[in-house]
Amino acid sequence: MSIPAKIRVRRDELVSAIEDARDLYYQKDNPTISDIEYDTLFKELQGIEADYPELVTADSPTQSVGGEVAENFSEFTHPSRMWSLDNVFDFDELDTWFARVGNHNFLCELKIDGLAINAVYRNGQLETVATRGSGSVGENVMSNVEYMTCIPQKLKAPKGTKMPELLEVRGEVYFSLAEFDQINLEVTATGRTAFANPRNAAAGTLRQRIDKRIEAAAEAKSETSRTKATEELERAKSAMSRLGLIVHGIGVHDGLEITAQSHAYELLKAWGLPTSERVKVVKSAQEVKDYIDYFGEHRSDIEHDIDGVVIKVDSLGEQRELGFTARAPRWAIAYKYPPTVVRTRLIDIGVQVGRTGRVTPRAQVEPVLVAGSTVSFATLHNGFEVARKGVLLGDMIFLRKAGDVIPEILGPVVELRDGSERPFVMPTKCPECGSTLAPEKEDDKDVRCPNTRSCPAQLRGRLEHLGSRAVLDIEGLGEKAARALLEDNVIEDEGDLFSLTAQDLRTSDFFVIKGEERKIAKNAELLLEQLQLAKSKPLWRIISALSIRHIGPPTAQAIARALPDMTSLRNSSADELAQIEGIGQTIGNSVAEWFGEKWHSDIVDKWASAGVRMHDDVVESGPQILAGLTVVVTGTLEGFSREGAAEAITSRGGKSASSVSKNTDFVVVGPGAGSKAAKAEELGRPILDEAGFVVLINDGPEAARQYLG
Numbered sequence: 001m002s003i004p005a006k007i008r009v010r011r012d013e014l015v016s017a018i019e020d021a022r023d024l025y026y027q028k029d030n031p032t033i034s035d036i037e038y039d040t041l042f043k044e045l046q047g048i049e050a051d052y053p054e055l056v057t058a059d060s061p062t063q064s065v066g067g068e069v070a071e072n073f074s075e076f077t078h079p080s081r082m083w084s085l086d087n088v089f090d091f092d093e094l095d096t097w098f099a100r101v102g103n104h105n106f107l108c109e110l111k112i113d114g115l116a117i118n119a120v121y122r123n124g125q126l127e128t129v130a131t132r133g134s135g136s137v138g139e140n141v142m143s144n145v146e147y148m149t150c151i152p153q154k155l156k157a158p159k160g161t162k163m164p165e166l167l168e169v170r171g172e173v174y175f176s177l178a179e180f181d182q183i184n185l186e187v188t189a190t191g192r193t194a195f196a197n198p199r200n201a202a203a204g205t206l207r208q209r210i211d212k213r214i215e216a217a218a219e220a221k222s223e224t225s226r227t228k229a230t231e232e233l234e235r236a237k238s239a240m241s242r243l244g245l246i247v248h249g250i251g252v253h254d255g256l257e258i259t260a261q262s263h264a265y266e267l268l269k270a271w272g273l274p275t276s277e278r279v280k281v282v283k284s285a286q287e288v289k290d291y292i293d294y295f296g297e298h299r300s301d302i303e304h305d306i307d308g309v310v311i312k313v314d315s316l317g318e319q320r321e322l323g324f325t326a327r328a329p330r331w332a333i334a335y336k337y338p339p340t341v342v343r344t345r346l347i348d349i350g351v352q353v354g355r356t357g358r359v360t361p362r363a364q365v366e367p368v369l370v371a372g373s374t375v376s377f378a379t380l381h382n383g384f385e386v387a388r389k390g391v392l393l394g395d396m397i398f399l400r401k402a403g404d405v406i407p408e409i410l411g412p413v414v415e416l417r418d419g420s421e422r423p424f425v426m427p428t429k430c431p432e433c434g435s436t437l438a439p440e441k442e443d444d445k446d447v448r449c450p451n452t453r454s455c456p457a458q459l460r461g462r463l464e465h466l467g468s469r470a471v472l473d474i475e476g477l478g479e480k481a482a483r484a485l486l487e488d489n490v491i492e493d494e495g496d497l498f499s500l501t502a503q504d505l506r507t508s509d510f511f512v513i514k515g516e517e518r519k520i521a522k523n524a525e526l527l528l529e530q531l532q533l534a535k536s537k538p539l540w541r542i543i544s545a546l547s548i549r550h551i552g553p554p555t556a557q558a559i560a561r562a563l564p565d566m567t568s569l570r571n572s573s574a575d576e577l578a579q580i581e582g583i584g585q586t587i588g589n590s591v592a593e594w595f596g597e598k599w600h601s602d603i604v605d606k607w608a609s610a611g612v613r614m615h616d617d618v619v620e621s622g623p624q625i626l627a628g629l630t631v632v633v634t635g636t637l638e639g640f641s642r643e644g645a646a647e648a649i650t651s652r653g654g655k656s657a658s659s660v661s662k663n664t665d666f667v668v669v670g671p672g673a674g675s676k677a678a679k680a681e682e683l684g685r686p687i688l689d690e691a692g693f694v695v696l697i698n699d700g701p702e703a704a705r706q707y708l709g
């Protein structure tokens with residue numbers, strides 16, 4: 001069969017694109033395409049080679065793992081080869097692997113987004129540290145080792161045992177996500193391309209020769225070049241000391257009997273090497289999948305980035321029977337999660353004005369699929385952040401989306417600029433009301449729109465906040481309704497809200513049925529009904545609804561407990577307020593300043609005359625039977641919403657916390673509870689079901705303990 005010319009051409013294109021990408025990735029530690037783009041190219045090439053096996057050459061990228069030795073370091077031939085792993089991308093592919101290997105105990109561990117290294121110890125003393133390189137030959141980075149605080153120089157055999165004479169330890173050096181973000185800011189601040197992932201940052205950090213930098217600093221001819229060289233040296237040393245290490249394998253181990261992968265990990269730990277707490281040996285394919293699902297969901301809770309899960313047949317005897325292919329062991333597989341970093345184009349940066357007037361830039365990007373959803377916008381905290389990230393409008397950028405958080409820009413791909421990119425200029429006027437923007441205090445990074453009373457964006461934000469679940473929970477008062485009320489001049493500001501009538505709503509198209517005689521629609525009825533209900537909600541919700549700076553629901557609760565009356569609150573000085581438990585001077589000042597503004601106290605007056613609750617009856621807050629106790633509620637409860645459960649705790653003087661610690665007094669667990677329940681068990685904290693929770697809030701902690709038996 002002859003091969004179509006266009007297939008040959010495409011094959012050559014793919015080979016050169018992959019080789020370029022590998023060169024940038026492995027030699028320069030600075031890729032300009034994302035992992036997902038690389039995987040796509042690689043898969044396409046594999047597909048062509050599968051269809052036309054005659055196109056497979058010995059030097060095809062599919063036949064090697066990449067990562068030849070850089071010239072900077074001397075070569076090091078690993079005593080035993082470091083394999084790379086085959087990847088699977090879904091459970092179907094994983095099932096094919098399970099079918100091939102059969103039933104075993106499987107060891108599951110997280111695949112850290114880091115750089116693989118081999119540490120060679122002789123009689124427990126560190127002799128060489130090398131990168132994996134091609135797998136057979138890596139780079140000897142031993143000259144950096146004194147700056148790598150993560151690698152122990154000496155191992156200690158527990159009593160009665162002996163260190164192997166020659167021992168190879170395999171592991172991953174990595175940056176935590178917090179360190180990665182910090183390193184990237186240091187990089188983009190100097191106008192360079194951001195690291196696309198923690199692995200490249202780790203590789204770029206480890207593969208610089210500190211000894212050469214020390215020489216450069218010593219031999220510098222001028223004061224300026226000495227300063228510069230010294231700065232670079234210090235930066236390199238500092239970054240190197242921030243690398244972490246987790247070990248996950250043993251190569252040569254002279255004179256030592258090891259029965260299983262998990263046995264090897266026990267030994268590594270006993271010798272003083274950093275192993276992962278998250279390694280787990282399971283007995284079935286289903287349990288492997290559960291492990292994969294669990295960490296897929298909790299990926300963003302882990303302090304370092306992971307790109308998948310590694311599954312190994314645990315028994316070393318069974319590993320030997322399964323053996324190796326030319327590229328990888330048959331007894332292990334890497335399950336890859338969808339990448340969280342993609343490359344896309346920064347189209348524009350707009351600004352948004354929040355309810356407190358804070359102006360935040362928001363990046364609009366070419367829509368791109370990342371971790372299962374399409375992203376069109378990314379966050380940038382303030383104007384300085386845009387400069388710190390070094391991005392220009394029109395740049396290709398790396399963008400990361402982790403978990404449910406808003407995607408963030410890592411930095412630009414500087415190499416791909418064509419000169420048409422323009423810098424972002426923070427506007428000086430509010431885009432919604434035209435007021436001149438300014439920082440509130442001289443050293444504030446944020447700029448604000450000072451027109452708090454009538455800036456449409458701020459008003460809209462305040463109405464939405466007031467209607468939100470955590471505040472007055474007014475169904476029917478969302479973004480669209482807020483916009484309609486203001487744009488159609490139904491209300492001037494939030495002061496008019498609670499005296500709204502059907503007559504008022506009839507003036508806005510949003511609240512009437514189309515085509516009829518301006519009959520009010522369902523949404524208007526709902527809004528009026530909900531406003532009526534909201535009037536009698538507890539005082540702390542009313543206080544939260546005022547949008548006083550620094551007063552979220554928990555603070556409002558503390559205020560309402562100490563001062564259950566709006567008039568007393570209004571007449572208190574900043575210093576008096578600062579005395580309340582849980583309230584400091586900042587909040588005291590903020591409340592007093594707020595009431596000092598006439599249009600603010602007008603709002604409160606209007607609400608009072610519309611019948612909004614202005615004081616709590618002390619009886620209602622009940623006896624403080626949970627005073628001093630911390631309670632965590634997790635999972636869903638039938639009789640309580642999340643806020644309702646929290647309120648039941650705080651109104652009785654207890655603290656409703658979101659995470660379990662050894663100081664937690666009770667953990668209430670409903671269906672669907674996740675890691676918090678496990679944590680409670682691990683820490684031995686008392687666990688109540690919903691019925692037990694009812695006992696706790698009605699009869700107190702003693703009764704709850706008796707309920708537990």
Ligand SMILES: [Zn+2]
Nearest residue numbers: 430433449455
């Ligand atoms: Zn404005």
